[in-house]
Amino acid sequence: MSDERSGSLYDAIGGIDALRRLSNTFYEGVLADPVLAPVFANFTTTHIEHVAVWLGEIFGGPARFTGELGGHQSLLRSHLGLAITEEQRSRWMELMGEAVRKELPDDELLRRRVLEYFDWGTKIAKDVSAAPAGADLGDPGPTPRWGWEGLK
Numbered sequence: 001m002s003d004e005r006s007g008s009l010y011d012a013i014g015g016i017d018a019l020r021r022l023s024n025t026f027y028e029g030v031l032a033d034p035v036l037a038p039v040f041a042n043f044t045t046t047h048i049e050h051v052a053v054w055l056g057e058i059f060g061g062p063a064r065f066t067g068e069l070g071g072h073q074s075l076l077r078s079h080l081g082l083a084i085t086e087e088q089r090s091r092w093m094e095l096m097g098e099a100v101r102k103e104l105p106d107d108e109l110l111r112r113r114v115l116e117y118f119d120w121g122t123k124i125a126k127d128v129s130a131a132p133a134g135a136d137l138g139d140p141g142p143t144p145r146w147g148w149e150g151l152k
Contacts, residue, residue, distance in 0.1 A: 005109070005148040006148075008059060008060025008061065008147065009059035009060055009110065009113060009114065009146060009147060009148065010056055010059040010060040010061035011060070011061075012105065012107065012110050013059060013104055013105070013110065013114070014104075014105065015056070015061065016052055016053070016056050016061065018103065018104065018105075019051075019052040019055045019056055019059075020048065020049070020052045021103045022052070022055070022099050022100065022103040022104060023048045023049075023051040023052045023055070024048050025099040025102055025103050026051075026095060026096055026099035027040075027043070027047070027048055027051075029095040029098065029099065030092070030095055031043060033091065033095065035087060035088055035091045036088055036091055036092060036095070039082055039084060039088055050065070050069055053065045053068070053069060054069075054075060054143075057143050057145075058117065058121075058143065058144060058145060058146050059114075059117075059145075059146055059147075060145060060146075060147060063143070065143060066142070066143050071142070071143055072140045072141065072142060072143045072144070073137065073139070073140055075143075076124075076128050076137050076140055077137065079125045079128045079129045080128060080129065080131050080132065080133045080134065080135055080137075081129065081131070081132050081133035081134075082125075082129035083129055083130060084125060084126045084129040084130075085126075086126070088126075089122045089123070089125075089126045092118075092122055093115075093118060093119060093122060096115070096118050097115060100114055100115060109148075113146070113147075113148060113150070116146075116150060117146040117150075120151065
């Protein structure tokens, strides 16, 4: 199949700098969006960097989120109590799709794999967000990794 690729999505995306641009562009849209802005009421600019570091690890870059920011458990816990609706999840995907088209390389397969991760991840975030803040999530396991074939 001609869709086979080697190397990481992280490298194909352009590394941490490209992920910072993606996060920055995305959150500019989110904070101006009436559907999503309420979910991010406590937003700080450090969130942009944390998201870039998370995505870097997810897509095969350095494991900095695990090493420095609390790993998978921390990421999931940050969504507790947000009560994300399907309308909000769908709008999140729309805005991320726009940011991906603007900031990532013009590579159809790369963009598709990245958006497939976001679709998968936002469904988990929505599910987790239904639980109250402070809920015990148990052990979610290590930070997931996403590659050219999807979830590893």
